[in-house]
Amino acid sequence: MGKHEASLKRTALFDRHQALGARIVPFAGWEMPVQYAGILAEHRTVRTAAGLFDLGHMGQVDVTGPDALKFLQFSTTSDVSTLSPGEAKYGLLPNDDGGVVDDIIVYRYPEGEDGYMICVNASNADRDVDWWNTLRERRRDLDVTIEDVSPRIGMIAIQGPQSEAIVKKITEAPVEDVxxxxxRDGVFAGVDAKVARTGYTGEDGFEFYASNDEIGSIWDALLEAGADEGVAPIGLGARDTLRLEARMPLYGQELGDDISPYEAGLGWAVSLTKGDFVGRDKMEQVKTDGPKRRTVGFNTVGRSGTPRAHSVVEVDGREVGFVTSGAYSPTLEQNIGLALVERDVAGVGKPLQIIVRDKPVEAVQVxxxxxxxxQF
Amino acid sequence: MKAPANLKFTKSHEWVLVEDNIVTIGIADYAQQELGDITYLELPEVGASVSAGEPFAVVESVKAAADIYAPLDGEVLERNESAVDSPEVINTSPYGEAWLVKIQVSEPAQVDGLMSATDYDTFAEALAH
Structure with missing residues (x-):
C-alpha cells in the first residue's frame, strides 16, 4: 500500500493528500486518498460540519455547437430542454439495450456561454467519450462538438452544513443565491471557477470546477477558512458511506450495462415523453411490463457481519438477488445496504436473508x- | 506503537501472550491501523478447536472484512465478550482491552515458531515503508 504505481494517474492535489497523511489507494486508474483521519470520523465531519473532497479523477465532457441540445436529448435519458442557462440535471447515458453506460450530471453553461458540460464518473470517462463519438456518427445530421476537457479541469467539493458559511469567506460571489x-461563475481565493450546488453526500454543499493549475488554491483556502467550523479532508471511504446513506447510486453497483434504470429505482431520471433517445423503446418496455427486479433498501437485524456488494440474497432458502452496495452506516450505527431482488420479494417490512461468509444474516427491507x- | 516485549507475534499480525499452556490472542497495532475503524468482531465458540495458520475469527472494518489466523493449535477456553459488543476497542487498545480469546494450547512447541516483539517491530516497520 502507498507505493507508487507508474500506470496510475494523480490529481493536481496529490502532494497535498500525502502531506495531510492520507492513505492512498488505486481507484479507477487514479491514485486517490481513501482516508485521512479515518472513515467514521470523516463521515461524521461531513454530517455535522463540512468536508473537502478531491474529485480530480472525475471526467468532464463539453458538448457544444448549434445542435448540442438535440444531441443530448438523443444521447441521455433526462429532458435537458428544460434547463435554463446555469442549471443542471441528473441523467443517464443509455446503451442500445435499455441499460446504462454511466450516470451523469448535465450542466448548461451560464448565460453568455455556449453549450453544456457533462460530469462523468472516473471509471467510465473514456468509454463515455467513445460512446458519445459513436452516437455522433449515427447522427451526422447534427452539428455538435464533443470534447473531453478533463485533462485541464480540476474538481473539488465541500459538503456539509457549514459549507456555505465557509465558502462565503473565500469569495465575494453571492453563493447563497446558487x-x-x-x-455560476465566481472568483474563489483569487481563482476563476464555476461553483455548483451539487454533491454526493446527502448534505448541502458545493462542487468547484477550475483549471488544474489553480484548483489547489481553492482547496487550501477552504481548509484554512473552515478551520473554526471544523472542516477536514475526506477520502473515498467516507464518500461511499455518505452516498449510500443518502441512497445515491454508484455506477458498477446500483447501475450497469445490464440493469434497467427502472430496476435501479431511477425511472425519475428517464423522460419517455421528450422524444426518441438511445435505448428508449427498451426502457419503455420495462416500464410497461413492470421491472422484473427492484432495488430495495435493507438493514440487518441484530449484530452481524456486514453484507457487501455481490453478497447473495435469499428468501426462505431461495436465491432472489444480490447486494449492490452494503456498509456499516456511521450515522445509523448499523449495517445498511441496497439489493437488486426479484420483484415478488420486494416490499418495505419484508425479510431478506443475506449470505455473509456462507451463513444467512437476517435483514429487513426499509x-x-x-x-x-x-431542510434549512 | 511499539510491540510490548512480553508478547509473541505472527507474520499475519496476531499477538500471543504465553502463560504456561494457556495463551491469550489479539491483533497487533499495525493490523488495526491497516483495517481502520473496526465495526464487527466474530469469535469462535468456547470449546471450538483452532489450528495454527487457519482462520478462526473475523474482524470487519467499514471498508472490508479480514480473517484472523490462529497462531497455535488448541481449544478455545474463553472469549472476550466485551470486545464483541464494542469492537472499536481493537482500535483503541489492541494490546490491552481488546484481547480476543484464550486458548488451551495442544502443541506447546509451536510457541518457539513465533516472533519476538523486537523481531516483529522490524517486520512491521519494513511493511510500512
Missing amino acids: DYFSW RTPFYKRE
Whole structure:
C-alpha cells in the first residue's frame, strides 16, 4: 500500500493528500486518498460540519455547437430542454439495450456561454467519450462538438452544513443565491471557477470546477477558512458511506450495462415523453411490463457481519438477488445496504436473508434514503 | 506503537501472550491501523478447536472484512465478550482491552515458531515503508 504505481494517474492535489497523511489507494486508474483521519470520523465531519473532497479523477465532457441540445436529448435519458442557462440535471447515458453506460450530471453553461458540460464518473470517462463519438456518427445530421476537457479541469467539493458559511469567506460571489442543481461563475481565493450546488453526500454543499493549475488554491483556502467550523479532508471511504446513506447510486453497483434504470429505482431520471433517445423503446418496455427486479433498501437485524456488494440474497432458502452496495452506516450505527431482488420479494417490512461468509444474516427491507438531512 | 516485549507475534499480525499452556490472542497495532475503524468482531465458540495458520475469527472494518489466523493449535477456553459488543476497542487498545480469546494450547512447541516483539517491530516497520 502507498507505493507508487507508474500506470496510475494523480490529481493536481496529490502532494497535498500525502502531506495531510492520507492513505492512498488505486481507484479507477487514479491514485486517490481513501482516508485521512479515518472513515467514521470523516463521515461524521461531513454530517455535522463540512468536508473537502478531491474529485480530480472525475471526467468532464463539453458538448457544444448549434445542435448540442438535440444531441443530448438523443444521447441521455433526462429532458435537458428544460434547463435554463446555469442549471443542471441528473441523467443517464443509455446503451442500445435499455441499460446504462454511466450516470451523469448535465450542466448548461451560464448565460453568455455556449453549450453544456457533462460530469462523468472516473471509471467510465473514456468509454463515455467513445460512446458519445459513436452516437455522433449515427447522427451526422447534427452539428455538435464533443470534447473531453478533463485533462485541464480540476474538481473539488465541500459538503456539509457549514459549507456555505465557509465558502462565503473565500469569495465575494453571492453563493447563497446558487440554487440546488445550478452553477455560476465566481472568483474563489483569487481563482476563476464555476461553483455548483451539487454533491454526493446527502448534505448541502458545493462542487468547484477550475483549471488544474489553480484548483489547489481553492482547496487550501477552504481548509484554512473552515478551520473554526471544523472542516477536514475526506477520502473515498467516507464518500461511499455518505452516498449510500443518502441512497445515491454508484455506477458498477446500483447501475450497469445490464440493469434497467427502472430496476435501479431511477425511472425519475428517464423522460419517455421528450422524444426518441438511445435505448428508449427498451426502457419503455420495462416500464410497461413492470421491472422484473427492484432495488430495495435493507438493514440487518441484530449484530452481524456486514453484507457487501455481490453478497447473495435469499428468501426462505431461495436465491432472489444480490447486494449492490452494503456498509456499516456511521450515522445509523448499523449495517445498511441496497439489493437488486426479484420483484415478488420486494416490499418495505419484508425479510431478506443475506449470505455473509456462507451463513444467512437476517435483514429487513426499509424505506430509503437511510439518511435525510433536515431542510434549512 | 511499539510491540510490548512480553508478547509473541505472527507474520499475519496476531499477538500471543504465553502463560504456561494457556495463551491469550489479539491483533497487533499495525493490523488495526491497516483495517481502520473496526465495526464487527466474530469469535469462535468456547470449546471450538483452532489450528495454527487457519482462520478462526473475523474482524470487519467499514471498508472490508479480514480473517484472523490462529497462531497455535488448541481449544478455545474463553472469549472476550466485551470486545464483541464494542469492537472499536481493537482500535483503541489492541494490546490491552481488546484481547480476543484464550486458548488451551495442544502443541506447546509451536510457541518457539513465533516472533519476538523486537523481531516483529522490524517486520512491521519494513511493511510500512
